[in-house]
Amino acid sequence: MVESSHNTVLHVADVHKTFGGLHALADVDLAFEEGTTHAIIGPNGAGKSTLLNVIVGKLPPTRGTVVLDGEVLTGKSPYEINQMGIARVFQTPEIFPELSVFDNVMAPAFAKRDGAFSMNLFKSIESEKDIAREAEEIIVDFGLDAMIHTHAGALSRGHKRRLELAMCLIQKPRILLLDEPTAGMSRHDTNTTIELLKKIKSSGMTKVIIEHDMHVVFSLADEVSVLAQGRIIAEGTPDEVRGDPKVQEAYLGGTYE
Amino acid sequence: MFSIPKKDAITFLLFALVVLTMPIWLSPFGASYPGLLQKFAIYALLAVGYNILFGLTGYLSFGHAAFLGVGSYAAVWSFKLLSMNPILALACAMIFSGIFALAIGYVSLRRSGIYFSILTLAFAQMSYKLAYSVLSPITHGENGLQLTLQDPRTIDLMFMERGVSLPTSSLFGIPMNGYEGFYFCAVILLIGFFIAQKIASSPFGMMLKGIKSNEDRMNYTGFNTKPYMLTAFVISGMYAGIAGGLLAVTDPLAGAERMQWTASGELVLMTILGGVGTLVGPVIGAWIIKYFENIFSAWNESILHNFFAFLPDNIEGFVVLISSKFVGEGWHLTLGSMFVLVVVFLPGGIMEGVRRISSWFLRRKDPTKDQEVVDPENMPKPSSEKGE
Numbered sequence: 001m002v003e004s005s006h007n008t009v010l011h012v013a014d015v016h017k018t019f020g021g022l023h024a025l026a027d028v029d030l031a032f033e034e035g036t037t038h039a040i041i042g043p044n045g046a047g048k049s050t051l052l053n054v055i056v057g058k059l060p061p062t063r064g065t066v067v068l069d070g071e072v073l074t075g076k077s078p079y080e081i082n083q084m085g086i087a088r089v090f091q092t093p094e095i096f097p098e099l100s101v102f103d104n105v106m107a108p109a110f111a112k113r114d115g116a117f118s119m120n121l122f123k124s125i126e127s128e129k130d131i132a133r134e135a136e137e138i139i140v141d142f143g144l145d146a147m148i149h150t151h152a153g154a155l156s157r158g159h160k161r162r163l164e165l166a167m168c169l170i171q172k173p174r175i176l177l178l179d180e181p182t183a184g185m186s187r188h189d190t191n192t193t194i195e196l197l198k199k200i201k202s203s204g205m206t207k208v209i210i211e212h213d214m215h216v217v218f219s220l221a222d223e224v225s226v227l228a229q230g231r232i233i234a235e236g237t238p239d240e241v242r243g244d245p246k247v248q249e250a251y252l253g254g255t256y257e
Numbered sequence: 258m259f260s261i262p263k264k265d266a267i268t269f270l271l272f273a274l275v276v277l278t279m280p281i282w283l284s285p286f287g288a289s290y291p292g293l294l295q296k297f298a299i300y301a302l303l304a305v306g307y308n309i310l311f312g313l314t315g316y317l318s319f320g321h322a323a324f325l326g327v328g329s330y331a332a333v334w335s336f337k338l339l340s341m342n343p344i345l346a347l348a349c350a351m352i353f354s355g356i357f358a359l360a361i362g363y364v365s366l367r368r369s370g371i372y373f374s375i376l377t378l379a380f381a382q383m384s385y386k387l388a389y390s391v392l393s394p395i396t397h398g399e400n401g402l403q404l405t406l407q408d409p410r411t412i413d414l415m416f417m418e419r420g421v422s423l424p425t426s427s428l429f430g431i432p433m434n435g436y437e438g439f440y441f442c443a444v445i446l447l448i449g450f451f452i453a454q455k456i457a458s459s460p461f462g463m464m465l466k467g468i469k470s471n472e473d474r475m476n477y478t479g480f481n482t483k484p485y486m487l488t489a490f491v492i493s494g495m496y497a498g499i500a501g502g503l504l505a506v507t508d509p510l511a512g513a514e515r516m517q518w519t520a521s522g523e524l525v526l527m528t529i530l531g532g533v534g535t536l537v538g539p540v541i542g543a544w545i546i547k548y549f550e551n552i553f554s555a556w557n558e559s560i561l562h563n564f565f566a567f568l569p570d571n572i573e574g575f576v577v578l579i580s581s582k583f584v585g586e587g588w589h590l591t592l593g594s595m596f597v598l599v600v601v602f603l604p605g606g607i608m609e610g611v612r613r614i615s616s617w618f619l620r621r622k623d624p625t626k627d628q629e630v631v632d633p634e635n636m637p638k639p640s641s642e643k644g645e
């Protein structure tokens with residue numbers, strides 16, 4: 001059950017998204033509570049990534065709105081939505097391959113501090129000691145310090161994912177959206193990532209996590225919503241969802257246990 | 258504001274040394290006469306500015322010659338209406354090319370990739386054609402814009418009598434043709450190079466590189482990329498305008514052929530040949546192309562005969578016959594082959610070649626230094642994990 005002591009920070013209100021005749025999202029209504037970790041699970045092609053695309057402004061919904069703290073996000077550009085405190089980790093890592101790991105982490109920190117556009121043409125990056133220190137700290141926390149000056153494009157897939165997470169977290173977003181943060185990772189790397197995510201759980205950030213790996217879902221989530229063919233078919237705590245026969249049929253039956 | 262990282266400071270000092278001693282080290286190459294030296298400095302400035310757009314953001318403009326032309330016209334008009342002072346002329350060139358770049362950039366940057374390039378090309382060709390037709394009251398069409406004895410030159414004529422011959426541009430009495438003109442261009446080039454260095458090492462420059470690397474990521478990271486792009490476009494347009502202004506300062510006339518698309522294409526070639534995204538590369542590219550255009554194109558068979566005189570007569574005749582196809586009017590053949598070779602074997606341009614050679618030397622000196630950092634996750638998985 002949703003605890004009433006929490007208040008909704010992000011509300012996806014009756015969102016509908018069609019591609020041609022395909023209903024990728026149908027009447028999706030989701031409330032994300034402040035400070036919780038909310039998992040969204042569902043089979044391939046269920047519409048999970050599409051949901052995140054609608055939230056971050058990559059795709060306009062066919063119908064419905066997304067509301068952050070009473071402010072409508074629908075119609076805003078991705079950069080405005082990020083500036084309002086939403087950061088996203090993509091299903092395939094979106095990083096700056098030609099820039100160093102260090103610069104990859106510095107850039108989002110600049111966006112956070114200086115806003116969407118700032119004309120600091122003549123200030124040297126080397127003089128930005130505060131941001132550099134912050135970036136170094138987070139790079140160490142994420143175990144990427146050995147490759148701090150490597151081009152991000154040369155990193156392994158697992159390290160790229162971790163880097164992208166670091167890029168999001170340096171912004172201290174209110175809401176962090178994670179699209180399968182452990183897909184394709186070894187069990188060891190998955191566990192490291194779970195530990196990292198658990199660590200930031202205590203910081204009060206709201207997290208939305210899309211995940212196939214039930215081990216990850218059950219170790220992190222407070223709330224689970226199940227999406228199948230664009231519809232929410234079940235919602236509740238991990239245990240409730242696990243016991244739901246509809247969910248077993250649509251999804252868990254094959255994957256879990 | 259004037260502090261730069263140590264590495265950049267060294268680059269700048271070396272660059273300044275190379276530029277200021279050009280009259281000396283270029284003389285064995287037969288390229289140390291003032292007219293050509295001025296062109297070396299001016300086109301280097303153009304390439305440095307172009308690189309702020311193409312090198313840092315990856316947006317390929319095919320219309321920068323238009324800004325060069327606007328700069329030239331603005332400078333000549335400043336001579337005609339106001340004064341022969343080159344600083345004033347360059348200020349006019351900068352302002353007008355900046356306004357022009359703002360308008361063209363605003364529209365062209367609504368698209369990216371090939372569509373952006375085509376839009377800039379279309380605007381530049383339009384300016385070129387208009388300069389011959391509708392705009393000929395301003396550009397004087399095919400005759401080109403020139404000084405006349407009747408020019409008002411209001412500021413100058415407040416202080417001096419109108420002379421009997423056409424005036425030349427001069428800075429506090431120093432004439433802007435000859436070696437003085439070269440040094441004037443060289444100083445402007447060094448200022449431009451310094452500013453480009455500052456931009457490249459600023460947070461702003463980092464954002465431009467971010468746009469080149471992954472523009473979508475920039476948006477999801479909270480950056481509004483449009484104003485970044487537009488600023489870079491206007492800055493590099495102003496560089497081109499100032500370069501055009503310098504062309505007019507050293508030789509006070511302006512013609513529309515400066516705006517033709519081939520001139521823009523040449524600029525792209527310079528940048529790619531030297532090394533996109535590096536500071537020095539485009540300058541080297543500019544110098545090579547200008548050298549070929551002016552010196553190599555003037556080589557003829559008698560020069561080749563002298564050059565190969567050490568060979569036995571019949572071989573000499575054969576070698577001269579073959580190599581004569583590559584010089585003189587055939588200089589495009591040499592330049593073209595060189596361009597193809599560079600693009601195929603050194604995609605990073607001449608600067609990549611320089612880097613490769615220097616790292617090769619370093620490795621020979623210190624074999625431990627160049628060892629690659631091995632990322633454990635990229636290694637093949639050890640078999641121990643199979644047991645799970």
Ligand SMILES: Nc1ncnc2c1ncn2[C@@H]1O[C@H](COP(=O)(O)OP(=O)(O)OP(=O)(O)O)[C@@H](O)[C@H]1O
Nearest residue numbers: 019022024042043044045046047048049050051091
């Ligand atoms: N931009 C698009 N244009 C057309 N169809 C799309 C687009 N994006 C997604 N789709 C379709 O919408 C459906 C939902 O896709 P989505 O990527 O949201 O699924 P998903 O739940 O994230 O799946 P997965 O687990 O494979 O990542 C799929 O059928 C997909 O083909």
Ligand SMILES: [Mg+2]
Nearest residue numbers: 048049050091
């Ligand atoms: Mg997906």
